[in-house]
Amino acid sequence: xxxxxxxxxxxxxxxxxxxxxxxxxxxxxxxxxxxxxxxxxxxxxxxxxxxxxxxxxxxxxxxxxxxxxxxxxxxxxxxxxxxxxxxxxxxxxxxxxxxxxxxxxxxxxxxxxxxxxxxxxxxxxxxxxxxxxxxxxxxxxxxxxxxxxxxxxxxxxxxxxxxxxxxxxxxxxxxxxxxxxxxxxxxxxxxxxxxxxxxxxxxxxxxxxxxxxxxxxxxxxxxxxxxxxxxxxxxxxxxxxxxxxxxxxxxxxxxxxxxxxxxxxxxxxxxxxxxxxxxxxxxxxxxx
DNA sequence: GTTACGACCTGCGAGC
DNA sequence: TGCTCGCAGGTCGTAA
Numbered sequence: 001x002x003x004x005x006x007x008x009x010x011x012x013x014x015x016x017x018x019x020x021x022x023x024x025x026x027x028x029x030x031x032x033x034x035x036x037x038x039x040x041x042x043x044x045x046x047x048x049x050x051x052x053x054x055x056x057x058x059x060x061x062x063x064x065x066x067x068x069x070x071x072x073x074x075x076x077x078x079x080x081x082x083x084x085x086x087x088x089x090x091x092x093x094x095x096x097x098x099x100x101x102x103x104x105x106x107x108x109x110x111x112x113x114x115x116x117x118x119x120x121x122x123x124x125x126x127x128x129x130x131x132x133x134x135x136x137x138x139x140x141x142x143x144x145x146x147x148x149x150x151x152x153x154x155x156x157x158x159x160x161x162x163x164x165x166x167x168x169x170x171x172x173x174x175x176x177x178x179x180x181x182x183x184x185x186x187x188x189x190x191x192x193x194x195x196x197x198x199x200x201x202x203x204x205x206x207x208x209x210x211x212x213x214x215x216x217x218x219x220x221x222x223x224x225x226x227x228x229x230x231x232x233x234x235x236x237x238x239x240x241x242x243x244x245x246x247x248x249x250x251x252x253x254x255x256x257x258x259x260x261x262x263x264x265x266x267x268x269x270x271x272x273x274x275x276x277x278x279x280x281x282x283x284x285x286x287x288x
Numbered sequence: 289g290t291t292a293c294g295a296c297c298t299g300c301g302a303g304c
Numbered sequence: 305t306g307c308t309c310g311c312a313g314g315t316c317g318t319a320a
Contacts, residue, residue: 002314032297061314079313080298095298115297117314164291173315181313271294272313292320297313304308 002077004061004144004178005218006226006241010083011063013236015056017085017107018065022052024103033097033111036074036137037121047122048073048100057134060144060177064123064135072125074135078117084110085236144178145215156207160199167195167274170214179214182250183221185275187214189249194281195267195274201284220246249275 002010026045028034034044052068064072075083084093086108088101098111098120111120123135129149142158143150155176162169169175170184179187188195190213191206202210226241235241248258253266257277267274 076314078297078315114299115312117297162291168292171314270292270313271311273311290320292318294318295316300311302308302310304306 002061002079002081002226003180003183003218004146005183005221007058007061007063007077007178008146008222009226009235009241010077011056011058013085014063014065014083014109017236018053018102018105018109019055020052021102021105023048023050023100025049025099025101027099028097029099030097030113030116032116033113033119034121036119044122047071059134059138059147060141060173061180062135062138062141062177064138066125066133070125072123072135073120074123074137075111075120076118078113078115078119080114081118082110082112082238083236084112084238086110141173142175142177145176145211145218146178152208152211155211156204159207159211160202160204162199164199165195166193166197166199166202166210167269169199170210171270176211176214178218181272181274182247183214183218185250186217186248187211188281189276190217192280194276194283195269197284249277251275 026048028041028044031041034041037044053065054068055066057064057066062074062076064074066072088106088108093110093112095112095114096110097113100109123137125133126136126139128134158175159169162172162175167184167188170179170187187210191210193206193210224241224246225235225239249264252264252275254263256262257264257280260277260279262277262279264275265278267276
């Protein structure tokens with residue numbers, strides 16, 4: 001599933017291949033892929049044709065192509081989205097949703113998405129700070145730990161102020177962005193914290209450690225090209241990452257804990273899974 | 289205002 | 305062999 005490291009791998013690939021390329025055609029093949037765009041498929045295309053891509057940026061799991069018009073094509077990969085650079089004339093992918101061609105680049109850019117949780121829309125860029133433009137609809141997303149302007153102390157304060165369980169807070173993109181289910185479980189394992197621990201019970205030091213571990217594990221994943229469990233996450237060339245081998249908790253039910261040897265367990269959490277070591281990450285006595 | 293939870297969606301694997 | 309059902313999970317809208 002694409003979380004921050006996976007999105008960053010894709011962003012880097014796109015920045016390399018599509019910066020300064022001029023959009024010639026845009027074909028929307030599935031309406032859900034542009035469900036956050038208020039116009040039609042035709043108006044989506046017509047607004048983009050002739051525009052030059054000037055940069056590719058990211059905040060958390062949101063990525064956007066900056067355009068010469070001052071607008072941006074905002075992209076979220078959802079659970080199964082991919083952005084691929086493909087040679088023209090190749091057999092289209094089964095779940096190809098949007099195809100871009102360029103007037104000054106022979107290859108095509110394909111947005112492919114099996115589960116259609118991802119999508120693209122066109123947005124206006126607004127001034128976030130003196131030197132920073134972000135799409136209007138990304139304004140509510142907090143800075144991620146890789147952002148040079150990320151403020152750890154402020155993030156710790158926001159996290160502890162939230163009256164909820166720690167994992168729910170880690171997944172809240174308005175507090176800290178980029179962390180999804182996999183890296184939340186990994187950060188919690190590294191910090192020996194149970195997912196249901198109330199945020200109010202975390203000391204400042206523990207909350208800071210947790211966010212530091214989240215950044216650490218995502219940095220390691222990024223260095224290995226991201227985490228892949230299947231063909232659903234690949235870079236712009238269709239290559240999978242290797243970080244699955246580096247995971248200590250996620251997806252490792254009934255395997256021994258790398259720290260103490262106890263068998264890891266899987267809990268049901270928010271209609272999804274949470275993996276932990278029952279010895280290193282015991283259930284808190286109270287969840288209030 | 290804040291928090292919790294269901295819906296969205298498709299492919300795969302398990303179970304019958 | 306073929307069918308049904310549960311599971312995967314990020315985001316958003318709605319209910320409490």
